[in-house]
Amino acid sequence: xxxxxxxxxxxxxxxxxxxxxxxxxxxxxxxxxxxxxxxxxxxxxxxxxxxxxxxxxxxxxxxxxxxxxxxxxxxxxxxxxxxxxxxxxxxxxxxxxxxxxxxxxxxxxxxxxxxxxxxxxxxxxxxxxxxxxxxxxxxxxxxxxxxxxxxxxxxxxxxxxxxxxxxxxxxxxxxxxxxxxxxxxxxxxxxxxxxxxxxxxxxxxxxxxxxxxxxxxxxxxxxxxxxxxxxxxxxxxxxxxxxxxxxxxxxxxxxxxxxxxxxxxxxxxxxxxxxxxxxxxxxxxxxxxxxxxxxxxxxxxxxxxx
Ligand SMILES: *[C@@H]1O[C@H](CO)[C@@H](O)[C@H](O)[C@H]1NC(C)=O
Ligand SMILES: *[C@@H]1O[C@H](CO)[C@@H](O)[C@H](O)[C@H]1NC(C)=O
Ligand SMILES: O=C(O)CCC(=O)C(=O)O
Ligand SMILES: [Fe+2]
Numbered sequence: 001x002x003x004x005x006x007x008x009x010x011x012x013x014x015x016x017x018x019x020x021x022x023x024x025x026x027x028x029x030x031x032x033x034x035x036x037x038x039x040x041x042x043x044x045x046x047x048x049x050x051x052x053x054x055x056x057x058x059x060x061x062x063x064x065x066x067x068x069x070x071x072x073x074x075x076x077x078x079x080x081x082x083x084x085x086x087x088x089x090x091x092x093x094x095x096x097x098x099x100x101x102x103x104x105x106x107x108x109x110x111x112x113x114x115x116x117x118x119x120x121x122x123x124x125x126x127x128x129x130x131x132x133x134x135x136x137x138x139x140x141x142x143x144x145x146x147x148x149x150x151x152x153x154x155x156x157x158x159x160x161x162x163x164x165x166x167x168x169x170x171x172x173x174x175x176x177x178x179x180x181x182x183x184x185x186x187x188x189x190x191x192x193x194x195x196x197x198x199x200x201x202x203x204x205x206x207x208x209x210x211x212x213x214x215x216x217x218x219x220x221x222x223x224x225x226x227x228x229x230x231x232x233x234x235x236x237x238x239x240x241x242x243x244x245x246x247x248x249x250x251x252x253x254x255x256x257x258x259x260x261x262x263x264x265x266x267x268x269x270x271x272x273x274x275x276x277x278x279x280x281x282x283x284x285x286x287x288x289x290x291x292x293x294x295x296x297x298x299x300x301x302x303x304x305x306x
Contacts, residue, residue, distance in 0.1 A: 088266035187226025250298030
């Protein structure tokens with residue numbers, strides 16, 4: 001869940017001394033939210049359920065989207081812009097291309113909210129041979145200042161694990177880190193906002209060749225790592241910009257679900273990512289979840305662009 005809580009929960013007017021008008025707005029929002037929560041609890045299964053039943057993996061997160069997705073999500077639902085269903089009306093399957101030029105990418109995908117998977121898009125990235133649990137552990141723990149700054153300033157998503165920080169992730173036993181059988185599974189994600197680490201990481205990858213030359217890339221890298229059977233539960237981000245993600249090792253399936261206003265116009269989409277593939281998704285517009293397959297621990301790196 002890569003949303004900025006501050007944007008949606010800790011609005012200044014909620015915390016500071018406020019005028020009566022603003023109080024009314026807050027009250028209205030709370031009432032709206034409560035009504036939505038009740039409607040969702042009653043009708044959520046109907047609204048969100050039927051389209052998912054086709055796929056077995058999906059059953060897990062039908063339950064998640066069924067109205068138990070937490071308070072923040074409602075505030076986000078209320079405040080996010082309406083999705084233009086024309087974007088997804090004709091998408092029956094996830095768009096996949098084998099090669100794409102910058103021009104075609106700019107025309108069709110860069111800012112359209114149409115997702116795309118580019119097969120074998122990673123060329124000569126040493127990340128493919130370098131990135132591993134041990135590699136990340138080494139670069140983050142060789143200097144206690146790094147892990148401290150990352151814990152204070154960057155985001156960490158423990159998903160279903162007990163880890164509360166990147167530091168804790170790197171303290172697990174080797175057998176578990178290597179996903180030996182019988183060990184407890186794990187899957188986490190984090191942003192890197194440390195310059196030293198960024199410099200090191202960027203020796204091993206470049207921005208995708210098809211991104212528009214004038215697109216500004218975020219300085220923040222996102223890494224998702226972990227093994228089979230886990231993944232990110234369905235959610236919507238509010239990072240404002242679309243993002244790309246490259247599969248470095250292992251494989252995962254992405255499931256995209258159009259927002260409620262397009263439930264009857266657009267289909268859910270899914271796509272499988274193998275090492276070397278790059279996916280581009282506007283995670284602010286598509287609800288999304290991921291599922292990691294058997295085999296090597298999945299490692300991805302990505303970033304936002306505009
Ligand atoms: C993709 O297309 C570009 C230009 O059209 C070409 O230079 C490049 O070699 C192609 N890559 C692959 C993997 O086909
Ligand atoms: C796991 O990764 C290694 C190289 O890192 C590769 O040779 C092997 O085929 C991968 N295994 C699977 C199941 O993909
Ligand atoms: O790759 C994952 O498991 C989740 C990625 C995600 O949620 C995102 O990039 O917004
Ligand atoms: Fe996300």
